Amino acid sequence: MAKENQFVEQIADIDGDFPQWYTDVVLKTKLVDYGPVKGTMVIRPYGYAIWENIQQILNARFKENGVENAYFPLLIPMSYFAKEAEHVEGFAPEVAIVTIGGGEELAEPLAIRPTSETIIGNMMSKWVQSYRDLPLKVNQWCNVMRWEKTTRPFLRTSEFLWHEGHSAFVTAEEAEGFTLSMLELYKNFMENCLAIPVLTGRKTEKERFAGAVATYTMEAMMHDGKSLQSGTSHYFGQNFAKAFNIEYQGTEGNLQTAYTMSFGVSTRLIGAIIMTHGDERGLVLPPVVAPIQCVIVPIAARKGGVIERCEELKAELEAAGIRVTLDATDNSPGWKFNEWEMKGVPVRIELGPRDIEGGKMLCARRDTLEKTELPLENAAEGIKELLASVQKGLLEKARKHRDERIVYADDIDGILAGVENGKFVKAGWCGERACEDLVKEKTSATARVYAEGESREFCACCGKKAAHVIVYARAY
Amino acid sequence: MAKENQFVEQIADIDGDFPQWYTDVVLKTKLVDYGPVKGTMVIRPYGYAIWENIQQILNARFKENGVENAYFPLLIPMSYFAKEAEHVEGFAPEVAIVTIGGGEELAEPLAIRPTSETIIGNMMSKWVQSYRDLPLKVNQWCNVMRWEKTTRPFLRTSEFLWHEGHSAFVTAEEAEGFTLSMLELYKNFMENCLAIPVLTGRKTEKERFAGAVATYTMEAMMHDGKSLQSGTSHYFGQNFAKAFNIEYQGTEGNLQTAYTMSFGVSTRLIGAIIMTHGDERGLVLPPVVAPIQCVIVPIAARKGGVIERCEELKAELEAAGIRVTLDATDNSPGWKFNEWEMKGVPVRIELGPRDIEGGKMLCARRDTLEKTELPLENAAEGIKELLASVQKGLLEKARKHRDERIVYADDIDGILAGVENGKFVKAGWCGERACEDLVKEKTSATARVYAEGESREFCACCGKKAAHVIVYARAY
Numbered sequence: 029m030a031k032e033n034q035f036v037e038q039i040a041d042i043d044g045d046f047p048q049w050y051t052d053v054v055l056k057t058k059l060v061d062y063g064p065v066k067g068t069m070v071i072r073p074y075g076y077a078i079w080e081n082i083q084q085i086l087n088a089r090f091k092e093n094g095v096e097n098a099y100f101p102l103l104i105p106m107s108y109f110a111k112e113a114e115h116v117e118g119f120a121p122e123v124a125i126v127t128i129g130g131g132e133e134l135a136e137p138l139a140i141r142p143t144s145e146t147i148i149g150n151m152m153s154k155w156v157q158s159y160r161d162l163p164l165k166v167n168q169w170c171n172v173m174r175w176e177k178t179t180r181p182f183l184r185t186s187e188f189l190w191h192e193g194h195s196a197f198v199t200a201e202e203a204e205g206f207t208l209s210m211l212e213l214y215k216n217f218m219e220n221c222l223a224i225p226v227l228t229g230r231k232t233e234k235e236r237f238a239g240a241v242a243t244y245t246m247e248a249m250m251h252d253g254k255s256l257q258s259g260t261s262h263y264f265g266q267n268f269a270k271a272f273n274i275e276y277q278g279t280e281g282n283l284q285t286a287y288t289m290s291f292g293v294s295t296r297l298i299g300a301i302i303m304t305h306g307d308e309r310g311l312v313l314p315p316v317v318a319p320i321q322c323v324i325v326p327i328a329a330r331k332g333g334v335i336e337r338c339e340e341l342k343a344e345l346e347a348a349g350i351r352v353t354l355d356a357t358d359n360s361p362g363w364k365f366n367e368w369e370m371k372g373v374p375v376r377i378e379l380g381p382r383d384i385e386g387g388k389m390l391c392a393r394r395d396t397l398e399k400t401e402l403p404l405e406n407a408a409e410g411i412k413e414l415l416a417s418v419q420k421g422l423l424e425k426a427r428k429h430r431d432e433r434i435v436y437a438d439d440i441d442g443i444l445a446g447v448e449n450g451k452f453v454k455a456g457w458c459g460e461r462a463c464e465d466l467v468k469e470k471t472s473a474t475a476r477v478y479a480e481g482e483s484r485e486f487c488a489c490c491g492k493k494a495a496h497v498i499v500y501a502r503a504y
Numbered sequence: 505m506a507k508e509n510q511f512v513e514q515i516a517d518i519d520g521d522f523p524q525w526y527t528d529v530v531l532k533t534k535l536v537d538y539g540p541v542k543g544t545m546v547i548r549p550y551g552y553a554i555w556e557n558i559q560q561i562l563n564a565r566f567k568e569n570g571v572e573n574a575y576f577p578l579l580i581p582m583s584y585f586a587k588e589a590e591h592v593e594g595f596a597p598e599v600a601i602v603t604i605g606g607g608e609e610l611a612e613p614l615a616i617r618p619t620s621e622t623i624i625g626n627m628m629s630k631w632v633q634s635y636r637d638l639p640l641k642v643n644q645w646c647n648v649m650r651w652e653k654t655t656r657p658f659l660r661t662s663e664f665l666w667h668e669g670h671s672a673f674v675t676a677e678e679a680e681g682f683t684l685s686m687l688e689l690y691k692n693f694m695e696n697c698l699a700i701p702v703l704t705g706r707k708t709e710k711e712r713f714a715g716a717v718a719t720y721t722m723e724a725m726m727h728d729g730k731s732l733q734s735g736t737s738h739y740f741g742q743n744f745a746k747a748f749n750i751e752y753q754g755t756e757g758n759l760q761t762a763y764t765m766s767f768g769v770s771t772r773l774i775g776a777i778i779m780t781h782g783d784e785r786g787l788v789l790p791p792v793v794a795p796i797q798c799v800i801v802p803i804a805a806r807k808g809g810v811i812e813r814c815e816e817l818k819a820e821l822e823a824a825g826i827r828v829t830l831d832a833t834d835n836s837p838g839w840k841f842n843e844w845e846m847k848g849v850p851v852r853i854e855l856g857p858r859d860i861e862g863g864k865m866l867c868a869r870r871d872t873l874e875k876t877e878l879p880l881e882n883a884a885e886g887i888k889e890l891l892a893s894v895q896k897g898l899l900e901k902a903r904k905h906r907d908e909r910i911v912y913a914d915d916i917d918g919i920l921a922g923v924e925n926g927k928f929v930k931a932g933w934c935g936e937r938a939c940e941d942l943v944k945e946k947t948s949a950t951a952r953v954y955a956e957g958e959s960r961e962f963c964a965c966c967g968k969k970a971a972h973v974i975v976y977a978r979a980y
Contacts (some may be wrong), residue, residue: 061627061630061631063576063577063623063627064577064580064581064584064623064626065577065579065580065581065614068577068579069577070574070575070576070577070627071574071575072574073572073573073574073642076572076573076574076575077572077573079575080573096549096552096553097549097552097553097556098546098547098548098549098552099546099547099552099555099665100539100546101539101540101541101544101545101546101663102544102616102647102649102663103541103544103600103649103662103663104540104541105540105541108540120607121606121607122606123605123606124579124602124604124605124606124614125602125603125604125605126600126601126602126603126616127601127602127603127604128600128601128603128613129599129600129601129651129662130597130598130599130600130651130652130653131596131597131651137604138541138600140578140602140616147539147540150540151537151539151546154537155537166549170647171578171646171647173578173579175605175606175607176606177606186579186605187577187578187579189575
């Protein structure tokens with residue numbers, strides 16, 4: 029078997045050159061390809077199927093929370109951005125602009141949406157007339173575009189896919205409460221579906237969304253100890269409602285202004301999965317969202333009855349709702365093992381004449397590479413348990429990896445030493461922007477999130493009394 | 505009850521002013537709203553839910569046919585269009601062009617995709633290396649943009665949502681065969697899910713897709729007798745494969761060129777539903793794709809136990825997989841009847857104290873407005889049967905409407921008289937473009953589709969021997 033490794037395309041060493049490992053893995057497992065325009069990506073079927081699984085789960089959960097899907101136009105008049113001062117400042121530098129349509133120069137240039145607060149704010153001002161129209165909770169699954177200089181598939185591309193939920197409420201409490209509920213929904217999804225533990229909480233003013241009163245984030249630690257901002261939920265207060273006149277008649281007939289929020293996750297989550305669970309053999313996919321949960325590899329496939337029994341088994345697993353494939357190609361078993369390991373399929377079944385005779389199947393789990401014999405009788409039950417165990421194991425392993433790499437520091441040197449060794453560093457902060465800026469300048473680490481409920485005596489930067497504890501990390 | 509009509513917003517008379525009726529219906533039932541950029545639409549939750557139901561059904565059927573979903577970039581280099589001569593000629597006049605990104609003028613202007621043959625052709629040329637890579641069947645659900653002068657929600661807008669399937673094959677027979685299979689899949693979907701009968705077949709050269717060898721269409725007759733092209737499946741031969749070098753090593757090692765095809769339907773289908781089934785009261789939605797299949801209206805709702813029994817019934821129907829809503833607002837029953845009729849909900853249940861006492865519910869079907877008493881026991885079963893009957897009834901009614909309006913003509917005056925009276929007119933055609941052009945000029949009708957298997961003696965235009973029979977109609 030070892031000899032046959034030559035047939036599998038090589039991927040870079042995960043610890044020696046993580047960026048190259050990432051590029052090799054996303055391309056060679058056919059998750060993604062580069063588009064012809066610089067900074068764009070093609071999401072190939074194996075990658076898109078992960079996105080579809082993510083969509084399906086989140087969609088159902090959003091709907092349980094009263095969120096309805098809709099679709100808003102791609103093109104936004106440039107003048108809309110100018111209506112919210114911070115928002116235009118934040119997004120204007122990275123928009124792609126349409127200046128020609130139908131062969132003619134446009135009177136007003138149009139931005140391709142980098143996000144849709146402005147156009148949705150504009151529509152909400154039409155739709156919200158009375159307090160009875162609130163809360164209004166809409167969501168769209170769509171493409172957005174942010175012109176980026178340095179790009180990497182899934183992590184940062186000019187165009188990406190995401191969902192953006194936008195809601196309006198009567199009171200500030202409701203709006204902020206829903207902002208936090210959606211953060212909690214995300215956290216639960218990350219941990220229980222993607223097996224990625226996240227730190228959640230508020231962002232500093234410097235790091236928050238352009239136009240928000242408060243941005244809440246979830247930060248996940250990648251294999252190399254860097255942080256990936258995996259999703260955000262923003263509370264806007266009345267910033268956008270005032271800019272776009274989302275006003276309604278209150279219960280007593282008086283004109284009132286709504287409170288709004290938005291929340292979103294993107295195809296970046298696929299990058300998070302790859303960089304959290306991947307290993308030296310390639311992808312390791314969490315069963316809940318894996319396009320293929322289980323692959324059957326026939327052993328001595330030409331022997332009578334082997335392929336037939338494999339097909340029977342496939343049908344049985346399929347009927348039980350398991351996403352299964354049978355690799356009946358003429359490649360050698362060793363080649364197949366390597367190939368499906370690289371593609372991160374959570375469970376592999378090896379089935380040969382002796383297994384069939386003994387009523388057993390040999391099952392290899394991708395996360396630990398352990399092999400177990402399971403009975404062919406009630407195969408689906410055994411595989412389901414194994415998949416559940418892989419799912420659980422991945423979360424535990426990722427949590428252990430992260431928890432071991434959270435350290436404390438009392439000064440900038442300590443923060444630097446930590447982040448250089450791939451750690452999340454918790455340190456005191458006085459609350460001054462100057463100190464936050466200095467940490468970034470000296471360490472390339474940014475304030476990822478407030479560590480709520482913790483306290484430290486002094487600011488790691490200026491030595492004055494600390495008002496907060498910050499989680500610093502280098503980030504994607 | 506009649507008095508309460510005043511509470512329902514008025515819609516124009518369907519036969520008196522069909523365009524205004526359409527506009528009233530799409531806006532007042534909250535299917536759609538106008539976007540801020542001319543020619544764009546916002547698809548509101550009630551409209552988007554229809555689209556989601558369409559997507560779900562088609563997606564499952566595409567997958568059964570080996571089609572995998574993927575995502576290709578929005579922006580296409582303008583130079584790509586130039587690679588296929590007919591294609592660039594067809595699409596160049598209606599593209600929206602991005603000239604600025606990240607604050608800088610772009611070296612090459614980028615088109616927002618009006619369709620993706622070119623960019624997908626470019627990617628396929630990378631992915632198809634060996635005959636083993638074929639067939640390659642991908643599909644994407646996405647937004648596309650065609651700069652249109654005259655627009656109407658769902659029917660023709662600058663931006664719309666659609667799916668586009670693109671496949672490559674070893675042989676011409678396979679490619680053309682799949683083109684026809686997908687047309688058949690569409691036809692089945694239209695008739696059995698949307699209850700819309702369609703004429704399917706090939707388009708004339710004048711009307712075919714820019715760059716195709718053959719375009720197959722499905723044409724549906726709307727309420728006013730005009731035709732709506734509801735979906736197309738295109739066979740490209742090697743046109744795009746040659747332009748984009750989709751070449752592979754054949755079984756004997758020789759370099760070969762693939763054969764490709766594409767197929768698509770769009771949010772236009774929502775327009776088709778509205779204009780096929782709608783009546784003077786508003787929308788009539790086919791149960792299979794209706795966002796709400798059944799609405800429960802409590803009668804004498806303040807009487808003890810009524811609301812509780814309605815909620816029980818709702819839970820019971822929901823558990824049986826019926827999309828049901830309970831209207832417990834404080835509007836009058838009459839107001840609710842009108843409102844839900846306008847919104848096209850296929851079945852309404854009225855439930856009051858006397859019904860409950862008698863173990864009955866009064867069910868009104870939206871299509872015929874007939875009311876039937878059904879037992880409350882096994883309510884879900886009764887409602888399911890009623891929904892199936894509505895679904896069937898809608899198709900029969902639409903088929904009758906269409907079949908009664910298909911006529912024959914032997915000259916241009918006959919074609920004109922037919923289309924002016926909202927008919928599909930079948931007429932002989934010699935096969936010359938000049939005759940096709942003249943029919944259009946004189947009657948505003950276009951050749952919608954070849955009537956295969958039929959024959960007429962003479963061309964209705966020039967009187968020479970007819971080579972084909974054409975279905976002429978005015979079209980959206």
